[in-house]
Amino acid sequence: MTYPVATIVFVALIAFVIVLGFVAGRWKAGNMDSIEEWGLGGRRFGTLISWFLIGGDTYTAYTFIAIPALMFGAGAIGFFAVPYTVVCYPILFLVFPKLWKVARNHGYITGPEFVRGRYGNRWLALAIGVTGIIATMPYIALQLIGMQTIIGALGIPGHIPLIAAFAVLAAFTYTSGLRAPAMISIVKDSLIYLTVIVAVIVIPTELGGFSAIFAHVAPAKLILPTPPAGSTGAYTSYATLALGSAMALFLYPHTTTGILSASGPRVIKRNAALLPAYTFVLGLLALLGFMAVAAGLAKMPQFAAGFAQYHASFAIPALMLYAFPGWFAGVAFAAIAIGALVPAAIMSIASANIFTRDIYKQFASATSPSTETLIAKLFSIVMVVGAVLFILAIPNTYAVQLQLLGGMWIIQTFPAIAFSVFTRFFNGWALLIGWAVGIVSATYLAALNHLMGAIWAFHILGYTVPSYIAFATVILNAVIAAVLSVPFNAIASDRARDATKAADYAA
Amino acid sequence: MLFSIDMFDENRRPAPPTSLSKRNRRSNRTFRCSEVRLAKIIFLVVLVINLAVPFFNRTGPALFGFPFFYWYQMLAVPVSSLLIYAVFRAEDREETEE
16 A cells, blocks of 8 residues: 555545445435436435536546646646536526426436427437437546546555446445435535645645746646637637537436436526536636646656556646645545546436437337336446446547547537427438438547547638537538428428427426 | 435425516516526627637736636636526516516
């Protein structure tokens, strides 16, 4: 054990939240044989719990490690995470209270189910459901990588601790459903807030204040480079990264699940105003990347092995070991590791809801409510085991690349889900074709980038406009869906198949 | 239990005001409706202040040692939060009167 005190505190906190995960099932217990109770907490979470749950769901361990790592390595561009997690909230406010209403009225527990009800098209719903599950898999894998980095930084060798942690995660997810991550997220977020507040007070004091920290950052990395003539350069890269990521954020199955588990539209709207508190913390966390630069951690012999193995991702663990006393480093590490468990649990539950409602029940066999719940519980285990195998079998860089692709894929469900709560203008088949064009074009452009970068330089009217691939391709997707909807609805309108009523959306 | 799932019934809106005459209420509602439309324009403002990259991509003036690029975007977070809350309140009032 390289860091005995930190390790003991870390293990104790992890053990505590695991117990909490099992106890959570009894919290305001409902009928756990119902998928709405297991997979959606009975749609009963008020403003405070939803704030913790959605916050715990969106601001994950991967975010806490990857964003400062990006600042540490690439500089200012990494700060896009801040505008990203602000502009997502007007979208949350406008779209999701309506989705919540229609979902409650019709008993939908997933986004694809709403689309199937809206268009009477189970193939469109299948496409959206499968997109969600596939985009989620590397996301869970990245949570594991986040935890692996933490465990590795403590000097604990081997894969056994990681496997053990996720085996237990699968077990409490099975028994407690969404209540487990909801309860654990309270602990997780409290620890994260504590860690970040202490970090931004203690570390700048040790390093001579914020001016000194920023002075250590190379001028080229301190702000974005000025675009060359005839190009919008880093300006549009930064803005489209923020906006495109924001459009994609709440389409992920786990975030949709977090939102639909709220007790009503007002809770969602109020949270759109309250959740930016996490964004502020994320901004401070991002700056820890610069603090790692200023502290000169990359040159310290005790961290050489860590940086060699985990590269820039090691910046945050190294900074915490360097700046904090052992016991508090343990607290900080536990905060990040629990930050992996919470979203991983919600992701596996959300994918299980989609598998059950949008794939199994539609294409295999109709089932009784209790069988339905059992299938969902079993599939949540499949998701966790799949993610663990993924990490053990495949190099970590593949998970990062798949996550990059996942963001570009999930945004292609934006027209079918977000536009459809406002209008029935579209045709289901037109949306499916738009989705397919979006997926293929995004994947193609990402492949041309060798899956290394999310930005593609488009040439428009003699101007070079670099854009986040996801953002550009979803516009193409929406345009194609809209243009095709007119003739499709003229020839064979599917409007009569709409199972929802205008009154379902009044938020 | 410190936190219960349904600690508050937050989805119940305050009772509608009863003192207004019918005629007054109607004119009041038209006013509120346009107020809500205005409120949605506020969301556009949120997008603009957070995505105006050419405007905030500069180092000066610094504040508490933070270059402009960083303190501006950090400041935009609570400002956006307040703007979203203003929309929430405006909409809430309008819906109460319906």
